[in-house]
Amino acid sequence: MTETAAVSGASTAADRETVSSAGAVSTLAGAAGTVAGRAGVARAEALAPAMRAICGPADVISDRLELRTYECDGLTSHRTVPALVVLPESAAEVAAVVRTCAQAGVPFVARGSGTGLSGGAVPHAAGVLIVLSRMRRVLEVDPVSRRAVVEPGVTNLAVTQAAAPHGLFYAPDPSSQVVCSVGGNVAENSGGAHCLKHGFTVNHVLGLEIVTPAGELTWLGDGTGVGSGYDLLGAFTGSEGTLGIVTKIIVKLTPAPEAVHLVLAAYDSLEAGGRAVTDIIAAGIVPAAIEMMDALSIEAAEAAVHCGYPEGASAVLLVELDGPAAEAAAELATVRAICADAGAREVRAADDPATRAGIWAGRKSAFAAVGRLSPAYIVQDGVVPRTALGDVLARIAKLSAESGIRVANVFHAGDGNLHPLVLYNDSVPGEAERAEEVSGAILDTCIEYGGSITGEHGVGVDKSKYLPKMFSAADLDTMQLVRCAFDPASLCNPGKIFPTPRLCGEVPGHHRGPQRTAPAGAEIF
Amino acid sequence: MTAEPAVISKALAEACDEVRDGGEGDAGPGPAPTFVAAPGSTEQAAAVLRVAAAHELAVVARGGGSRLGWGSPPSRCDLVIDTSRMSAVLEHAAGDLVARIQAGARMGDVAAVLAQAGQEIAVDVPAGASVGGVVASGLAGPRRLRYGTPRDLLIGITVVRADGVIAKSGGKVVKNVAGYDLGKLFAGSAGTLGLITEATFRLHPLPAARAWVTAEYVAVSVACDAVAAAANSALTASAVELSRAAPAGPIRVGVLLEGSAEGVEARAGRMADLLGPAQVTADRPAWWPDAPGAAAPDETLIRVSFWVSALGWVLDAIESAAVRAGVSAVTEGSAGAGVLYVRVSAPSGPADEAGTGDGAVTGDEAGTGAAAFVAALRGAVAGERGGVVVLAAPAAVHGELAACGGMNGAVPGLALMRSVKDRFDPGHLMAPGRFPETV
Numbered sequence: 001m002t003e004t005a006a007v008s009g010a011s012t013a014a015d016r017e018t019v020s021s022a023g024a025v026s027t028l029a030g031a032a033g034t035v036a037g038r039a040g041v042a043r044a045e046a047l048a049p050a051m052r053a054i055c056g057p058a059d060v061i062s063d064r065l066e067l068r069t070y071e072c073d074g075l076t077s078h079r080t081v082p083a084l085v086v087l088p089e090s091a092a093e094v095a096a097v098v099r100t101c102a103q104a105g106v107p108f109v110a111r112g113s114g115t116g117l118s119g120g121a122v123p124h125a126a127g128v129l130i131v132l133s134r135m136r137r138v139l140e141v142d143p144v145s146r147r148a149v150v151e152p153g154v155t156n157l158a159v160t161q162a163a164a165p166h167g168l169f170y171a172p173d174p175s176s177q178v179v180c181s182v183g184g185n186v187a188e189n190s191g192g193a194h195c196l197k198h199g200f201t202v203n204h205v206l207g208l209e210i211v212t213p214a215g216e217l218t219w220l221g222d223g224t225g226v227g228s229g230y231d232l233l234g235a236f237t238g239s240e241g242t243l244g245i246v247t248k249i250i251v252k253l254t255p256a257p258e259a260v261h262l263v264l265a266a267y268d269s270l271e272a273g274g275r276a277v278t279d280i281i282a283a284g285i286v287p288a289a290i291e292m293m294d295a296l297s298i299e300a301a302e303a304a305v306h307c308g309y310p311e312g313a314s315a316v317l318l319v320e321l322d323g324p325a326a327e328a329a330a331e332l333a334t335v336r337a338i339c340a341d342a343g344a345r346e347v348r349a350a351d352d353p354a355t356r357a358g359i360w361a362g363r364k365s366a367f368a369a370v371g372r373l374s375p376a377y378i379v380q381d382g383v384v385p386r387t388a389l390g391d392v393l394a395r396i397a398k399l400s401a402e403s404g405i406r407v408a409n410v411f412h413a414g415d416g417n418l419h420p421l422v423l424y425n426d427s428v429p430g431e432a433e434r435a436e437e438v439s440g441a442i443l444d445t446c447i448e449y450g451g452s453i454t455g456e457h458g459v460g461v462d463k464s465k466y467l468p469k470m471f472s473a474a475d476l477d478t479m480q481l482v483r484c485a486f487d488p489a490s491l492c493n494p495g496k497i498f499p500t501p502r503l504c505g506e507v508p509g510h511h512r513g514p515q516r517t518a519p520a521g522a523e524i525f
Numbered sequence: 526m527t528a529e530p531a532v533i534s535k536a537l538a539e540a541c542d543e544v545r546d547g548g549e550g551d552a553g554p555g556p557a558p559t560f561v562a563a564p565g566s567t568e569q570a571a572a573v574l575r576v577a578a579a580h581e582l583a584v585v586a587r588g589g590g591s592r593l594g595w596g597s598p599p600s601r602c603d604l605v606i607d608t609s610r611m612s613a614v615l616e617h618a619a620g621d622l623v624a625r626i627q628a629g630a631r632m633g634d635v636a637a638v639l640a641q642a643g644q645e646i647a648v649d650v651p652a653g654a655s656v657g658g659v660v661a662s663g664l665a666g667p668r669r670l671r672y673g674t675p676r677d678l679l680i681g682i683t684v685v686r687a688d689g690v691i692a693k694s695g696g697k698v699v700k701n702v703a704g705y706d707l708g709k710l711f712a713g714s715a716g717t718l719g720l721i722t723e724a725t726f727r728l729h730p731l732p733a734a735r736a737w738v739t740a741e742y743v744a745v746s747v748a749c750d751a752v753a754a755a756a757n758s759a760l761t762a763s764a765v766e767l768s769r770a771a772p773a774g775p776i777r778v779g780v781l782l783e784g785s786a787e788g789v790e791a792r793a794g795r796m797a798d799l800l801g802p803a804q805v806t807a808d809r810p811a812w813w814p815d816a817p818g819a820a821a822p823d824e825t826l827i828r829v830s831f832w833v834s835a836l837g838w839v840l841d842a843i844e845s846a847a848v849r850a851g852v853s854a855v856t857e858g859s860a861g862a863g864v865l866y867v868r869v870s871a872p873s874g875p876a877d878e879a880g881t882g883d884g885a886v887t888g889d890e891a892g893t894g895a896a897a898f899v900a901a902l903r904g905a906v907a908g909e910r911g912g913v914v915v916l917a918a919p920a921a922v923h924g925e926l927a928a929c930g931g932m933n934g935a936v937p938g939l940a941l942m943r944s945v946k947d948r949f950d951p952g953h954l955m956a957p958g959r960f961p962e963t964v
Contacts, residue, residue: 144753144834189702203677219937222910224863226830229936230945234676234709238702258759278620284643284730324760327788383698387620415700455700470703478692479705485944
């Protein structure tokens with residue numbers, strides 16, 4: 001059982017049998033009042049006729065071989081074949097599917113494009129996987145209000161494409177934006193290189209139509225960004241599919257920037273590049289993105305896409321500035337000067353889309369390119385305060401030297417989000433385990449410096465064991481009060497995020513049936 | 526309360542080193558509390574809440590006090606927890622653009638500390654407002670267009686639950702998706718889920734320069750076009766505000782630009798071209814608002830939210846509702862972000878002209894007109910995306926609002942909200958009855 005995202009060469013990945021912890025699954029199923037093991041699987045399979053009636057026969061998959069297509073998401077080290085897969089085409093169908101599951105006590109998991117890197121969409125062996133990829137209509141674009149209404153299966157990039165004719169774009173841009181779905185982005189509160197300035201998914205989602213774990217359709221937020229009552233929209237976003245299933249999303253669109261400048265600065269050390277980052281922030285500039293790559297990842301990127309980064313550089317810093325023309329030009333001059341003062345051996349700048357894309361290609365190819373250096377590697381995702389980057393990178397270098405496991409560093413330097421790529425050879429006995437140790441030790445270091453175990457990939461199944469290192473039992477218990485409020489039966493994506501599921505039990509105190517009607521103006525809370 | 530006041534008083538004194546008897550006004554316009562406790566730390570606050578839970582005390586949290594009158598007054602109040610002794614900026618990591626602050630700190634004092642490093646919490650609130658109060662009320666002023674509301678700036682929170690358990694979520698890094706985000710839940714919760722004791726914010730650099738571009742319009746459609754053009758332009762407006770002193774009167778539109786001196790100057794010129802004949806000033810115009818604070822005693826403060834494409838229609842609806850209800854209505858707010866605040870005061874016309882429409886409340890007492898106005902406006906916007914929420918109202922208006930949807934009107938997701946409340950505060954001891962009541 002791996003603990004971190006392992007992306008290995010194709011031949012090895014397929015052979016590597018990773019078992020979803022059967023014990024954990026059984027325990028959960030038991031806690032949720034379902035039947036564990038084989039009986040649970042049979043119970044879920046028995047829903048096939050009902051699901052066919054809801055979604056149509058073509059949209060229900062029960063063939064064992066076909067089901068295997070859905071056994072994992074972007075984190076291929078965790079695999080579980082679901083009992084049943086359904087592909088609903090409307091919110092009403094999703095609601096009916098969930099109601100059917102809820103009534104039968106069968107767990108269900110939602111899946112968008114399956115690009116997640118923490119196993120959030122790993123199916124439940126005794127459950128139904130609800131795939132939302134057939135709900136991919138852009139329902140509305142209101143350019144005057146800067147809003148779009150989309151279905152959950154719409155890809156992230158498709159939103160920007162729909163907005164572009166109006167001079168608008170959808171700001172969150174995870175690097176998988178060509179394929180990842182907006183529904184998945186909502187579940188994971190996805191970031192991207194540009195969230196330093198523009199914010200995360202949660203800052204750009206203003207309304208959600210959801211199916212509750214009981215199978216009811218309801219709206220959270222109305223697209224105005226002004227809530228009445230509790231901000232359940234905010235609490236739902238980033239809950240990794242554990243509080244319900246999104247069926248419509250109202251997103252905020254942003255005016256496209258007038259000018260975009262990309263600065264590339266090459267350094268002889270990561271420390272020097274880090275100094276430039278600190279000085280840029282201290283100058284009161286918030287760039288759209290600040291990215292850094294170390295020698296190993298530069299070498300890999302160069303070999304893969306010939307991005308033409310300065311030869312022999314130990315660190316490459318990319319700083320993107322966007323905004324009104326005059327503002328961006330002023331910032332460009334300041335950033336160029338800062339980069340040079342920090343000891344850059346070369347500073348380049350580009351404002352035309354083609355040249356910028358060429359420079360970005362190196363950074364964007366880095367994850368995949370590292371595959372050339374190593375048969376297998378772990379993509380880690382940790383965060384530290386920006387000012388601790390230098391210390392933490394030194395610690396990572398030390399961990400690497402001590403263990404003999406190479407680590408390539410690609411990171412969002414502006415917000416302290418590290419993506420160390422831990423390289424190993426899975427044909428060497430024991431090396432995968434050592435790589436996992438290094439990967440875990442990196443997370444421990446992030447926590448030690450007051451950071452986080454995940455900046456954008458999520459906890460999922462991958463990191464739940466690390467969550468108690470960041471939060472106390474009381475913290476986790478309190479978070480799970482939210483879970484209990486939404487999903488007391490623990491049927492909605494069970495076993496994710498929290499290492500120890502909280503038994504919700506009966507709500508003490510006030511009890512209200514769904515039919516209760518409050519007298520006008522009465523006290524409700 | 527489940528014990529003699531003397532017993533509870535003793536228990537509170539053991540929990541917290543500053544406890545006194547309560548009196549009128551300690552909980553705002555709500556019932557006077559028996560006790561006021563001012564804990565000096567999160568741990569003391571937790572001890573106080575454990576006592577409150579043990580004795581079933583109804584608890585109201587108090588920060589700066591300016592918005593205590595918002596929402597429905599709590600139905601009961603045994604204990605006020607005054608956060609004013611928890612007023613420290615615990616950590617200001619300037620290089621990380623992050624600050625961790627105790628809930629009782631005043632925003633003005635915090636701003637002074639952050640300004641030393643050229644930074645700010647980008648939310649426009651009165652200097653006397655407390656950090657906890659700003660988060661709990663969830664309100665923001667004009668710059669919400671660019672920076673959002675407190676929930677968008679909050680990256681970590683420490684709370685004490687109704688049962689006295691201390692819990693935190695988030696942290697002190699901006700980019701963080703580990704665990705559920707309790708900060709979102711507590712932002713805007715108005716003290717009904719627990720007590721906020723610490724908040725960590727992402728900061729922004731103070732802009733080197735600012736400019737306000739303002740114009741005045743007679744025609745609603747022209748004003749609306751100006752608002753949309755300003756908010757949708759690539760000139761990156763920090764705020765697009767609108768102000769209309771009388772329902773049929775002229776409309777002022779103002780745009781705030783922030784950034785470098787050269788950048789702001791260039792953008793202000795272009796924004797002025799966009800708005801038509803417009804003025805550019807380096808000083809804040811006299812009419813430029815903060816986030817709304819306390820309402821005047823006879824005033825009803827109403828928040829209207831909408832999609833910006835419906836702005837013209839909303840302004841017309843406000844006008845016709847005011848005529849129908851016979852009230853004077855002053856409208857201002859962040860039109861570019863789809864929020865307007867309407868201040869309605871006592872009927873200006875003869876009583877028999879007021880509120881004769883469908884579902885409108887009629888009558889001739891002070892405040893009746895405000896409820897009629899809300900009823901008419903809700904009727905007009907029903908079916909549209911948005912809402913009409915009464916933030917604060919005189920006591921007489923509270924009762925009358927019951928007939929037209931109460932303070933909040935329709936609240937999507939209400940069943941889930943009730944469920945959350947029941948989980949966090951099963952005894953319904955935290956500001957019981959404050960929020961949100963509805964039909």
